[in-house]
Amino acid sequence: MSDNHARNSAPRVISVANQKGGVGKTTTAINLGTALAAIKQRVVIIDLDPQGNASTGLGVPPADRQVTAFDILVGDEPLQSALTKTVVPGLQIVPSDVLLSGAELELANDNRRSYRLKRAIEAYVADANREGIDYILIDCPPSLNVLTVNALTASDAILVPLQCEFFALEGLTQLLKTVERVRGHLNAKLDIQGLVLTMYDSRNNLSAEVAADVREHFGEKVYKTVIPRNVRVSEAPSMGKPVLLYDLSCAGSKAYVALAKEVVRQERKRKSEQESEIA
Secondary structure, eight states, X not given: OOHHHHHHSOOEEEXXXXXXXXXXXXXXXXXXXXXXXXXXXXXXXXXXOTTOHHHHXXXXXXXXXXXXXXXXHTTOOOGGGGOEEOSSTTEEEEOOOGGGGGHHHHTTTOTTGGGHHHHHHHHHHHHHGGGOOOEEEEEOOSSOSXXXXXXXXXXXXXXXXXXXXXXXXXXXXXXXXXXXXXXXXXXXXXXXXXXXXXXXXXTOHHHHHHHHHHHHHHGGGEEEEEEEOOHHHHHGXXXXXXXXXXXXXXXXXXXXXXXXXXXXXXXXXXXXXXXXXXX
């Protein structure tokens, strides 16, 4: 696929989501976004978690969050007004702060509340994709609320970080039921982009067992790349940096670059198949 062709098409909108907390969701959003930018993709991350960890982890201090995801969802601000540069060239973020936790109450009387983010993204893409954005990644909160529903309604697909631990599949079952409900009522095109195994410990038999179980159940939907348990990945957010800027040579950085390449190959294959169907 030519670069010009990629630049002229709409960005792929992907929710990074899991209703279970502590699975590496924000870490994956930050570092996958960074790795995609490192391989010349242009990326926007929408921080849709009131904790604002994705914003902090990409070096955006609270004082610089002048327009946030709350203003997009509740105040009808255009998405481009919230775009904020990060420490990563080619990667922008719509930041978040604690105000976002009030979105559910603020939107309680809006019958179309589930579509607010979708409308904002569509308006942005129609008006401003002259910038050639390739991917919009949405970092979702670890719960099913109006924020997660907005993200899934606005997305082409969902990418699920899955920790290699005993209850991993149980949490995944709940998430897949949510995806089915969203498909049925709000977004019929929502697809499973893929499952990425995180916090994998090669010294732990349980990690290998969980990985084998997930691959048996979901086959090619599971990325070949596995994100290892890595102390440098854990340290990086406290420095306001993704791990690729904190320590490019560590195992975690290499894994996220490999994952980004897998995602891009997957997207090129999907577009090629679409074009073949149209032809």
